[in-house]
Amino acid sequence: MVFSFVVLVLFVSAMFSFFHFYKPIDEKKIINRAISNVSGVRSPTAGLSSKQIETGFNESSVSSFLEAIKAKDLRNIPLSRELPKIKVVVDKVIYSASVNRGKITVKKADVSNPDIIITSTKSEMAKMVTNGRYISTSFKDGKSSLELIADKASLIAKGYIGLYTKVTGNTFD
DSSP states (O other), rough: OHHHHHHHHHHHHHHHHHHHHHOOOOOHHHHHHHHHHHHHHOOTTTTTTHHHHTTTTTTHHHHHHHHHTTTGGGOOOOOOOOEEEEEEEEETEEEEEETTTTOOOOOOOOOOOEEEEEEEEEEHHHHHHHHHHGGHHHTTTTSSSSEOOOOOOHHHHHTHHHHHHHSSSSOOO
């Protein structure tokens, strides 16, 4: 009788532990992670030299730069439909970018009320797209710039801390 009771307690404990600590496999999350790990392969500028990117510079080039600085990790403010908006000025040509659920959309147009403004040249953008380690160097050397426009609370809520650190090499103060 005591043996049956001990077996029953052990069985119930095992079941409780299993259901309490078991985390089901999230196939969608695994697939998205795998896609994001190879996203550089699908980049329109993948395999191109700096000169080729500079010569054919367009929205795809800006999108590749934004992918390189992890802009896809930005999000809208919780309980808001306000998307992260980035103004990118390259050799005085204005591009607007927005991020919606990890998808970066770039247009050759101005944007109203951007969160940040990134200014650079085609040459610098091409170098940054082909060499991700060069990104913070370009900004530290003053060849590219990042201007924070939105208030600090909005920038933090939208996830700009990581992007700012990646781009400037500085902490977000």
